[in-house]
Amino acid sequence: MTSLVPDISDAYETLPHLPAWVTQGHRETPEDVAYLSGATLSHLHLVFTRDDVPHGLLRERLALRAAELGVTHSGRPERAPDLRDAVNLLRDGDLPGPAGEVYLAWRRAVERPISVASLHRALPGHALEALELWLAAGQGAPVARAAGVLEAVLAEAPRAHLAALILADAALAQALGWSHLVPLLSIGLKRADLRLTGAQLHLACHRALHIAGIEAVQLLTDLTRRTARLRAVAPKLRAKGAAEAVALFLTRDAVAPTALPLPDRAARRLCDRLVQLGAIRELTGRDTFRLYGV
Template sequence: MTSPELSPAAAIRLHLPAWAIRSLDGRGGADHAGPAGPAQIGAVLAVLDAAVMSKAPHAGAWANRLALAAAATTVARNGRPEDEAALRDLVAVGAVPPAGPAAPVLGAYLWLAAGSPGPRWGDLPRLISGLGARTDGLPDALTQALATAAERPCPLAAAVAALQAVLAVRPGRGALALWAADIVLVRWLGWAYGLPLVTFGLPQGRVDLAALAAAEDGAGLAGVVLRGSARMLDRFALLGHRAAALQAVRPRLRARAAGQVIDRLLARDALSVAGVRDLIPERAARRLFDRLVALGAVRELTGRPTARLYGL
């Protein structure tokens, strides 16, 4: 049975019921979570599933921005200096594909956001190798182990099995372990594109991944999934409101290909003038972006006088 499509307005209103987030801290924040039960996890995954299946106009921008945030968090845990803004530059104004020390992590999370992992499972050995597991035969062995993990009867148990599979052979590769848990969870859920649910739900600072992987039933990951879902749905709603504002100005724009530029803004985290060169001349693109910013329909994300980036 397929999920019904939601209108953009309905998609914006998706939220977690109060009883499902009762284990979050007393302020209702998403940065601290206590134990979560199966009913709570089922509820949050159902609401997140509705967001993914809604075909919301801003789904691409949402997934890409979450991927960027997850990559920034991961490279920071690895001691790298690149923040979200620096990674955005790698994607929007840098080489294609992105280059540099942070590129493997960034590329792995952008790959997750680009579609369902199942049909692209053959890409995993290359991505696993890029994330530090280059020993002969290990990328293929881990790819098979993750496929087996995805067959577990419970989504949290599947994610735990992915963590265990990586930590058993590469205990120091936290970035690989978290990404593996995310792709297995997304494959289990059957989503049309991936969200970094485990990575995004971790608290700030050092995290004991071995402790998270200790409970076979996924109990240790329950709070992480709850926290990640709440934070992702907050961003879904925020970007949904911004997307509605952008859609509302369509009839007011006269620039050639303005509608195609808007579609691309809804599909990506950020765009440069060069990023729409195939749609509209550069000078016209600058005028269009300036107009969209003046109308409050998009934001300039860098604060720079040149090499500017625009997005929801």
Template sequence: MDRLTTIRIFYALMIALAPLAHRPRQKNAADADDAGRDALPANAFPKWARASLPTLDSMSDVEAAVLAGASLAALHAVVTSGQREAPPFLGVLRARQALAAAAHCAPAARLREDDAALRDALLLAAPDAALSPAGRLHALFRLFGAPRFGGDHGDVECAGELLGLNGDMAEYAEIVCAHVAGAGEPLGRSVAAAQAIARRAGANGARAEAAELLALWGADLVLAKRLGWERPLALLALRVGGMRDATGRRLRPGDAAWPSAALRAYALAAADAHLAAVDLQRRASMLVAVLPKLRAKPAGRVVALLLADDGVTPAAAARATGMSDRAARRLFDRLVELGGARELTGRETFRIYGL
């Protein structure tokens, strides 16, 4: 990106963050915690930054970069919250983004599973069972929400194992570290990291789809670190797969037009994630509101599980809380009845519940 692009992105960030800088000061720490849990207003996202793909395609790279910067700034305000504690729904948002990323990448990985099948492949797998290809793809993007994830060498190595990559994964970890530490604005470093990872993987003889997936994963990792986020959100994979060249061919990190496509993908994906956060904040508030109506002693722990992940099975809740399977099923039925949770599968058996 040229200097003009960087300057314009900077001013877009300032415009988007200006309302946050002028919030009234909270009276005390308790008030601040309560404010962090207030419903996220839909108008927290600047209307001028929300655009469709056709509109973005008609823009220059500089204009697309401005929208991407503004979208990420608005999402940054959600992810970091400005408070001592993260928003209570952030775990669900991260898990839902991971599921959506896996669903968007499934065709490129030569898989036929949709989002429901990808969820089943991971949440219904036995604790010690080997994951299916669909489960590994889902697990790749769920690494961002894994306990103790730090984006270090071990995490990059784990991503490579899930993708079936051979060789020294330290090379890819070095690329990530170099782009996190180098000069430049976050978007440009993220896009450059994806291209560098794809080139290195191709030179190492990796399968094209595995190289592309690692590049998309690595790009979001670099972006999060450059933005100062505690953990990444899956973003790029949700939109860049829909980008095509003039012949209709899907663009990949090695293509000359891919950096332009990635800018537009980030603008769309960040806007989508912000919209999802608005909805999840509302659902999380409804779930917390029904907690006093639940009689089961482990209800609070089950609510915490629902606030931490995309979906929870009664069996998993029973293992985590010491409840019987039957008691866990009754508790989830009660949560659905009160409007605090939804059943996500539509099945009579092997049900999964979530916000």
């Protein structure tokens, strides 16, 4: 019996795996922690230079993860499915709610190259001049620079956790030569870590980057495999607007059929077809108001 899904064995080159001594390394001393975080960042930098990985989709998934953790730390009950609904099912004139605003901030922070203007778009509640000063507050190597930004923001605005984490991850990305912000510190840091200063905060940032970097590499490996499958089945699609729809799925965490450049019925048929081909998944488990993603 012929498979519905084309062979994708040659569709992408397997990404290099993190060695076991990094993923299973013991963070027993400050030197161990710094060494392992450096090794993890070096590996991330290596895979981020590749053209065959879905950079935009990775940033979107990590933005969702960062938003979920931030909302959890603030004591709110919303989780990833709720955040997806809050943003992707918005209608004109609707408000996303406090948790949805956090998710929107992260999405805006990761979707454009880093600049003070793009960060202000994500954090409109803070003055452009303040964001510029905070982003320049860190000095030294990448992790020290990011920790310095984190500390500077929270010293001036102790409750501005969202701004502090977005700016710290932006400073880290800039120091590493990345064009876009990648949520890492925001995923690895614990709420209690945000009360630390000086050397203790630097150490917490190293520990956080080791943890979050491993998660990011594992996610990127999975997304690269999944997007290769989507690209492989794309030539089988005959619907007008299918190419534009595939482009959305390759860059967005979740897509509602109504967001696709097709009539409603055609959009739902295309989503069902892509699910049948194993190229995307239905993310909600609902019969109505469905969302789809790689």
